[in-house]
Amino acid sequence: MSTTSAPPSTAVTPPYPAADPLWYKDAVIYELHPRAFNDSNGDGIGDFPGLLQKLDYVQDLGVTAVWLLPFYPSPLKDGGYDISDYTGINPSYGTLNDFRELLEQAHRRNLRVITELVINHTSDQHPWFQEARSSRDNPRRNWYVWSDTDDRYRGVRIIFKDTELSNWSWDPISKSYYWHRFFGHQPDLNFDNPEVREEMWKVMQFWAEMGVDGFRVDAVPYLVEREGTSCENLPETHEVVKFLRRRLDEKYPTRFLLAEANQWPADVRPYFGDGDEFHMAFHFPLMPRMFMAVKLEDRKPIIDILQQTPDIPENCQWGIFLRNHDELTLEMVSDEERDYMYDMYALDSGARLNLGIRRRLAPLMENDRRRLELMNGMLMSLPGSPVLYYGDEIGMGDNIFLGDRNGVRTPMQWSGGWNAGFSVADPERLYLPLLSNPVYGYQTVNVEAQRRSDHSLLSWMKRLIRVRKSSRAFSRGRIEFLQPRNHRVFAYIRETGNERVLVVNNLSRAAQAVELDLRTFEGYIPVEMFGGNPFPRIGRLPYLLTLGPYHFYWFRLRRL
Amino acid sequence: MAEESFLSDDFVSQLTAVGEVDILVGLPTLNNRDTVQRVVNAIIVGLVKYYPRERCALINPDGGSKDGTTEAVQAASIPDFRAVLASNPLRTMHVVSAQYPGVRGQNEALRMLFAAADLLGAKACALFSPDLESLTPEWLDAMVRPVLKDGHDFVAPVYQRRRFDGLLVKNVLHPLIRAAYGYQVEEPVGREAAFSGRLAAYFLGDESRREDFPGLGAHVWMTTAAMAGGFRVCQAFLGPRVAASKRSALDLNTTIQEIGGSLFRCMEIQQAYWTSRQGCEQVPTFGFQPVLDLDPLRIDRRRMYQMFRTGVDQLESVLEKILSPATLQAIGEISKAEERHFRFPDDLWAKTIYEFASSYHHSAINRDHLLQALTPLYRGRVSSFILENAGAEAEEVERKLDLLRQDYERLKPYLVEAWNRQT
Numbered sequence: 001m002s003t004t005s006a007p008p009s010t011a012v013t014p015p016y017p018a019a020d021p022l023w024y025k026d027a028v029i030y031e032l033h034p035r036a037f038n039d040s041n042g043d044g045i046g047d048f049p050g051l052l053q054k055l056d057y058v059q060d061l062g063v064t065a066v067w068l069l070p071f072y073p074s075p076l077k078d079g080g081y082d083i084s085d086y087t088g089i090n091p092s093y094g095t096l097n098d099f100r101e102l103l104e105q106a107h108r109r110n111l112r113v114i115t116e117l118v119i120n121h122t123s124d125q126h127p128w129f130q131e132a133r134s135s136r137d138n139p140r141r142n143w144y145v146w147s148d149t150d151d152r153y154r155g156v157r158i159i160f161k162d163t164e165l166s167n168w169s170w171d172p173i174s175k176s177y178y179w180h181r182f183f184g185h186q187p188d189l190n191f192d193n194p195e196v197r198e199e200m201w202k203v204m205q206f207w208a209e210m211g212v213d214g215f216r217v218d219a220v221p222y223l224v225e226r227e228g229t230s231c232e233n234l235p236e237t238h239e240v241v242k243f244l245r246r247r248l249d250e251k252y253p254t255r256f257l258l259a260e261a262n263q264w265p266a267d268v269r270p271y272f273g274d275g276d277e278f279h280m281a282f283h284f285p286l287m288p289r290m291f292m293a294v295k296l297e298d299r300k301p302i303i304d305i306l307q308q309t310p311d312i313p314e315n316c317q318w319g320i321f322l323r324n325h326d327e328l329t330l331e332m333v334s335d336e337e338r339d340y341m342y343d344m345y346a347l348d349s350g351a352r353l354n355l356g357i358r359r360r361l362a363p364l365m366e367n368d369r370r371r372l373e374l375m376n377g378m379l380m381s382l383p384g385s386p387v388l389y390y391g392d393e394i395g396m397g398d399n400i401f402l403g404d405r406n407g408v409r410t411p412m413q414w415s416g417g418w419n420a421g422f423s424v425a426d427p428e429r430l431y432l433p434l435l436s437n438p439v440y441g442y443q444t445v446n447v448e449a450q451r452r453s454d455h456s457l458l459s460w461m462k463r464l465i466r467v468r469k470s471s472r473a474f475s476r477g478r479i480e481f482l483q484p485r486n487h488r489v490f491a492y493i494r495e496t497g498n499e500r501v502l503v504v505n506n507l508s509r510a511a512q513a514v515e516l517d518l519r520t521f522e523g524y525i526p527v528e529m530f531g532g533n534p535f536p537r538i539g540r541l542p543y544l545l546t547l548g549p550y551h552f553y554w555f556r557l558r559r560l
Numbered sequence: 561m562a563e564e565s566f567l568s569d570d571f572v573s574q575l576t577a578v579g580e581v582d583i584l585v586g587l588p589t590l591n592n593r594d595t596v597q598r599v600v601n602a603i604i605v606g607l608v609k610y611y612p613r614e615r616c617a618l619i620n621p622d623g624g625s626k627d628g629t630t631e632a633v634q635a636a637s638i639p640d641f642r643a644v645l646a647s648n649p650l651r652t653m654h655v656v657s658a659q660y661p662g663v664r665g666q667n668e669a670l671r672m673l674f675a676a677a678d679l680l681g682a683k684a685c686a687l688f689s690p691d692l693e694s695l696t697p698e699w700l701d702a703m704v705r706p707v708l709k710d711g712h713d714f715v716a717p718v719y720q721r722r723r724f725d726g727l728l729v730k731n732v733l734h735p736l737i738r739a740a741y742g743y744q745v746e747e748p749v750g751r752e753a754a755f756s757g758r759l760a761a762y763f764l765g766d767e768s769r770r771e772d773f774p775g776l777g778a779h780v781w782m783t784t785a786a787m788a789g790g791f792r793v794c795q796a797f798l799g800p801r802v803a804a805s806k807r808s809a810l811d812l813n814t815t816i817q818e819i820g821g822s823l824f825r826c827m828e829i830q831q832a833y834w835t836s837r838q839g840c841e842q843v844p845t846f847g848f849q850p851v852l853d854l855d856p857l858r859i860d861r862r863r864m865y866q867m868f869r870t871g872v873d874q875l876e877s878v879l880e881k882i883l884s885p886a887t888l889q890a891i892g893e894i895s896k897a898e899e900r901h902f903r904f905p906d907d908l909w910a911k912t913i914y915e916f917a918s919s920y921h922h923s924a925i926n927r928d929h930l931l932q933a934l935t936p937l938y939r940g941r942v943s944s945f946i947l948e949n950a951g952a953e954a955e956e957v958e959r960k961l962d963l964l965r966q967d968y969e970r971l972k973p974y975l976v977e978a979w980n981r982q983t
Contacts, residue, residue, distance in 0.1 A: 292650070297579075297615075300652045336612055336647045485577030487652035513576055 023064075024214065024256045024280055024385060025317045026475040027112065028465055030063040031324055032390035034071050034093045035080075035431055037412050039422055044429030046411070046422070048094035048102050054414075055105055057447065061393060061458075062465035065112035067216055067258075069325055071099070072116075075125050075185070079325065079409065081116075081218060082123035082186050086203040096210075103211040112213035114258065119200050120219040121186040129187050133174045143196050144187045145179035145225060146171075153179070156231045162354050181222040181231075191223045191240045201247050208248070214256040217241075217278070220271060221261050233267050241277045256280060258319055262331055265309040275313035283309070283318040283384055285332035288341060290322065290378055291364065292333075294371060294550075295344045297508040299490035301337075303481055306382075318384030322375055323392055326405055327356030328364070350400045360408050362395040367439060369395075370550035372457060373464075374505060377552045380468040381494065381503045383479050393461040394450050397440020399433070406432055413442040420446060467529050467554065473499040482516055489514040489547065493557075500557040502526060506547035515542035526555035534558075566668075567675055571658035575679055578654045582614035583607065583704055584682035588660075588669035590623035592690035593632045595804045599692055600636035600655065606700030608641060608649045614708075619676050620657040621669040629690070630657040666778040670763070677760035684708040686754040694802040702796040702847045703754035710846075713759040713791035716783060717750035718845065719801040723949075723957065724857040727942050728815065730961055732913055733780075733823060739910075739968035740827065740834040740975065741787045744842045745795055748783045749776050749819055752798065759791050768829045775814070777822025784826040788833035797847035816938065817931050824920040824927075827979075831921075835976050840969060864943040865902060869895050871936020878933045882919040887911050891937065904944035906967040912937055914971060918978035 020026075038050030048071075058066060070080030073088045080090070089096055106113050122129055131140040150168035158164050159181055168177040169184040178187045189196050204215060224236040241257075248255055259271045259281035271278045286309075289301035312318070328345070330338045338355065345364055346357040357364070365371040372395060379386045391412055399407040410432045414421030420434050420442030427434070435441050450456035468474050477496035484491060488508040494501045500521070506512045518524075518538045526535040535555065545553065565572075585603050589596055600618065607616045620633045634657055641648045656676075660668040670687075677685045684707035686700060706712040719726075729747060737748045755763070766785060773781050786793055827834060872879070872895040879888055890908050897903070916934050920927055949957045 296613075296651055298651045301650065304648075334647055337650065340613060340650060485574060485654075486579065487577070487654070488579055508579070510580070512579070515573070515577075 021254050022315060027065045027385045028063045029065045029067050029385060029387040030058055031067040031387055033069040033409060036409055042424040044423050044425035045092045045431045048098035052102050052105055055109060059109040059111060062462050065114055066106060067114040070116045070118060075123055077185050078183055081118050083118050084123040084125045087206045100210060114214040114216055115207055115212050116218060117215040118218040120222050121180060121182060121188045124185045124187055133171050136174055142193050143190055145190050147177045150177045153225055153227060153231050160354055179225060197240060197243055201244060208252045208255055214258060216258040216260060218260050220259045221263060238270060238277060245277055262329055264332055269310045272312045272316040275315045280317045280319045283320050284329060286320055287322060288330055288333050290375060291345060292337060292341060293507055297488045299487055299507060302490060319387055320379060320382060320384035321387040322379050323361045323389045325409060327353045327358040329356040331355045358400055358405050358407055360396055360398040361392045363397050374550040374552055376464055378505055380464055381474055381554060393458055394447055395445055395457045397435050399435055402432060410435055413446040415446050415448040416443045471499050471501055472496055473501040484514045484516055486512055486514045488512050491516055502555040502557055504545055505552040506550060509549050511548050513546045515544050518543045521557055524557040524559055527558050529554040529556050566661055568658060574656045575676055578617045578656060578680060581617045581680045582683045583611055583616040584677050584680060584685045585618045586673035586685060586687045587618060587620045587690055588666060589620055589625060589629045589690040591625045591627045591629055593627040593629045596629055596690045597632050597636040599688060599690055599695055600633055601638060602695045602697055603688060603700055604638060604653055605644055606697030609645050609697050610701040612650050617654040617656060619673055621660045621672040622657055624659055633657050667773055670778055674760045674764035677757055678764050682757045684754060684756060685760050687752060689751045689803060691804040693804055694800055699798050702798055703752060706794050706796060706846050707754050707756050712794045713756040714786035714793045715754035716745045716747050716795040717752045718746045718795050718797045720799050722857045724859055724946060727945060731941055735965045735968035736913055738840055738965055739972045741784060742837040742840045743787050743793055744840060749779045753782060759786060762789055771825060773822045775818035777818045780819060780822040781826055784830055788830040794844040794846060797849045813932060813935050816935050820934060821931050824917050827917060828921055859946055861943045861946045864939040865899055868936050868940030868943060875933050881925050882930055882933060883915045887915055902944055902947060904941045906964040909941050910967045910971050914975040914978060921979055
């Protein structure tokens, strides 16, 4: 019987001081896939030694944490989210020792490492499932959710609507149905079974012991099923989370849990519990509304959703992002909003997938540098820890013809040379083809070229991250929206302790004038944070600013 | 010396915040607190329902209301859009209130709207009355869509009227404008209107806008200026129009002063256009025409007849200066008819109107007096019309009105000749 083995002998201890337990609140997270980042052995697939070679780049970018997409043994039918061994390393990416070395080197660079914890389901190739399906009285049988009929949990929505007809699939071996919220090859684990919970804790312990700093927990809302419910966000699911959190806090108090719960803010809020469930959760509904706001040239969608966002416990944080390895999800928008997003951002129906848009940031912004800067500027200044998706810092494009979400998972473009500097393999061997069109191809968009220019997107992103990290008002401050009459201008104050930052974004493609009511800050001097130039002192009258198209300001408000 | 701006700094500041728009809705007000909130809400729901993606603003020029009208406009809100429309607005909706300068009423309000439309680059503008009780969100769509989606420049409303309602329109304005300007527009002085951004800019720059058109006269000017300017004109069905403030029969003198006088003045301004205009075209009509059987309007026909006879008798010396001897004689003869046999024939009525228009143009007498003299004759025509159509079905009434329009058209050379006659 296969169970999780004992933790590896050599634990990698973070070299940095036992650390602020709230470090994740100040984090700038860089999401990458080992497969896509750098190939060290010329097999066409990125790997940990390759990633290790590029760790200086990640550090130089200024991010403080790396989130690694699944790197476990897997049939790779769902980008590695179909795990067949929770404590192994997919041989394509290296060995446990390679991973241990990566942790060591990352920590030396003050980079935290966050890994995936895909606990809702396994691959159907996982030995647990193979055992469970082998006979109805197998001890593992109850590790999954089985039924003799496919009419249990009727009405529960199907997430992958484009490919799945039901949440039940027929298992011809044990002649019964198994439950899956995602693909049919990803049977859901049964968290009503205490053995499953214990096993998952062992998995976490395995990686935490090695030195992993946090876990991004996949598909959280779906852990438990109950008849007559949506099978999402159930109280029993929260019990599972509390159980794992309690264990983690007891043994690894500075590690953290990040929830993937694609839900409305009010439904995500319970996942923070009383500060005893997740440390961080992604704010999914915010992301599409940032895109919507820029297209509508109206701050309303962003303010609406942030005003609907409940307060969270002091020790918790939102995770915010523009793009990630999945489609730009449109589950948490109204029908009208979804239609609008499709019409504005995915006129080509090939860009649509499930309830979303499978595109990267740069193509969504039509490669408009000003809009890219504005979007990143908002990402770095709104409440939450920002997550950057690899390649977006250089404006990489996508290829919607690669099927599923592979179009946004193409190899990192390091240079204009052979295979974009990603691999020395024959181009045909690459796990996915490189982008080669004249606009987004690696000859045009690559790290090497952008490193040479202080004005490249990459250089600008580094500055942006540096400035973001210069004030805790961004990472820990409260937000207060200003409501100037001009709806095209999105302005807010971030404030914590003595630090105050005024952010003014022009969401419009045209220049705008705006009068801000800053009487509360009468006497303060706004100092523009990128150049350090002081602006006129704030008085009693409305503070007049003009902004160029898609321009934004960050002002440190100083009392001198 | 630079011309002083008629837009206040505050208004400009508010417009700056609104920025470029696709649709601008104008809502001029003056002491309409009791009705205006419902109108604002209907407009906002209409915008959100039919134009969720367009950039919209509602501009409320106010004449200095003392009853809290602008506060009511600003306070109007839809607490729960989802309950009304099953969706929420995508965009910010700006509602701008500003007081217009001077005492020229509707003219100044319109001037502000034209300026706002021009400044904000509006593609379509719509104008609604603040006392409308029958306004639904659908009205907004009916008016705006022909401009925004079909490239029309001016949309006149078509109301569903009760029998014997709108007789001034049916007997004077519609047939006269149809014959003179060559457009078959049912309601040339509708209180509602829609126009394109380019027409708003034209209105703003048109010198004739500076004329002091009283009351509804500004609407006559808009309609005829759009026609004379060669803009694409159409009309849209709206349904029955119910407003809180209704003009009583006692206002007839004023109404004729406002509407008749404005039309005659517009004909002077635009004479180069209409005197050379040939033929008459049907304008496109948008929307769904509901079939409703509305009760006829009650009019005291006998009193109208008596006032006609008294007027003809007492105003003979005035009418002599306005009408040709033949027309005056014919009117004199019909005024002697017994009430039950009384008829004001279509061709005689058309000639009468044409001679009043020409005399107005030639300033045969003081223009106000001239218009006052038209009132009793109009009463005679109304009395005759009601008598003729007392038992008629709607189709029969329409057929008879068509005959009247034909007479107007047939006699247009008579109008042109009289208009151009040297005095």
